[in-house]
Amino acid sequence: xxxxxxxxxxxxxxxxxxxxxxxxxxxxxxxxxxxxxxxxxxxxxxxxxxxxxxxxxxxxxxxxxxxxxxxxxxxxxxxxxxxxxxxxxxxxxxxxxxxxxxxxxxxxxxxxxxxxxxxxxxxxxxxxxxxxxxxxxxxxxxxxxxxxxx
Amino acid sequence: xxxxxxxxxxxxxxxxxxxxxxxxxxxxxxxxxxxxxxxxxxxxxxxxxxxxxxxxxxxxxxxxxxxxxxxxxxxxxxxxxxxxxxxxxxxxxxxxxxxxxxxxxxxxxxxxxxxxxxxxxxxxxxxxxxxxxxxxxxxxxx
Numbered sequence: 001x002x003x004x005x006x007x008x009x010x011x012x013x014x015x016x017x018x019x020x021x022x023x024x025x026x027x028x029x030x031x032x033x034x035x036x037x038x039x040x041x042x043x044x045x046x047x048x049x050x051x052x053x054x055x056x057x058x059x060x061x062x063x064x065x066x067x068x069x070x071x072x073x074x075x076x077x078x079x080x081x082x083x084x085x086x087x088x089x090x091x092x093x094x095x096x097x098x099x100x101x102x103x104x105x106x107x108x109x110x111x112x113x114x115x116x117x118x119x120x121x122x123x124x125x126x127x128x129x130x131x132x133x134x135x136x137x138x139x140x141x142x143x144x145x146x147x148x149x150x
Numbered sequence: 151x152x153x154x155x156x157x158x159x160x161x162x163x164x165x166x167x168x169x170x171x172x173x174x175x176x177x178x179x180x181x182x183x184x185x186x187x188x189x190x191x192x193x194x195x196x197x198x199x200x201x202x203x204x205x206x207x208x209x210x211x212x213x214x215x216x217x218x219x220x221x222x223x224x225x226x227x228x229x230x231x232x233x234x235x236x237x238x239x240x241x242x243x244x245x246x247x248x249x250x251x252x253x254x255x256x257x258x259x260x261x262x263x264x265x266x267x268x269x270x271x272x273x274x275x276x277x278x279x280x281x282x283x284x285x286x287x288x289x290x291x292x
Binding site for chain 1: 178207208209215218223230231232
C-alpha cells in the first residue's frame with residue numbers, strides 16, 4: 001500500500017519559463033496548426049497579447065520539476081505500473097510565451113479500490129505567472145496497478 | 151461561430167485524427183517532456199506487461215483541446231477535464247466529438263457546458279470529459 005501519511009504533502013514549488021519554441025514544438029506534436037501558437041502577429045490579431053499556450057500545456061510545465069516526476073520519487077512508484085486516470089484544468093487566464101510560471105503541487109488524496117489492487121493518487125497544482133496571478137489550476141489522478149510487482 | 155448558433159444539443163464539429171504512429175509518440179514525448187518509457191520504448195513496455203508502447207493519455211486530451219479551440223476561441227475555455235477510460239494503442243484512429251448539454255447564464259456571461267469524448271475506430275471511448283466554454287463574448291485574448 002502506498003503511504004497514506006503522504007496525503008497533504010506539498011512538493012517544493014518551482015518556476016519554469018514558458019518558451020515560444022516549446023509552444024511551437026508542442027503544437028506541432030499535437031497537430032495543431034493555428035498560427036496563434038507560432039506567429040506573434042497572428043496571436044495579436046486574434047486578441048492575445050502574445051503567443052498563448054494550448055489548453056493542455058500546463059501539464060508540460062509539470063514536467064519541468066527538478067525530479068522527472070516528483071510523485072514517483074516521493075511514493076517510490078514503479079513507473080511501468082502508472083496509468084493516468086483523470087486530468088482537470090480550470091482556467092482563469094492563459095499562459096503566454098515569455099511568462100515565468102510558478103507551480104505549486106500537493107497530494108490531495110490517496111485511496112484504493114479492489115482491495116488495494118488499484119491505488120489512486122490525486123495531485124493538485126496551481127500555476128501562477130510572474131505577476132503572481134493565478135492562471136490555471138489542475139488536478140490529476142494517477143492509477144497505480146499493484147498486481148504482480150516486478 | 152456566433153452566439154445564436156450555440157444551444158443545448160449543438161454538436162461540436164468532430165476532429166478526426168489519422169492513425170497513431172510511433173513517430174507521433176516520440177514527438178509528443180519530446181515536446182511534452184513526458185519521457186515515461188512505456189510510451190516510447192517497446193522493450194520497456196513489453197517488460198512492463200503492456201505488449202507494446204501505447205499513446206500518452208495527454209496526447210488524446212490535447213486532441214480534445216484542438217477540437218474545442220477549433221470550435222470556440224482558446225480564450226473562451228474555462229474548464230476542461232477528461233477521464234482516461236481506455237488505452238489508445240498504436241494504429242488507433244481517434245475521433246473527438248462533443249455536444250452542448252447545458253447553457254448557464256452567470257454574471258452576464260453565457261456558459262456552455264459540454265460533454266466531450268475521444269473514441270477509437272471501433273467506437274470504444276478512450277477519453278470522456280467535460281468542458282465549460284464562454285459563448286459569444288468578445289473575450290478573444292481577454
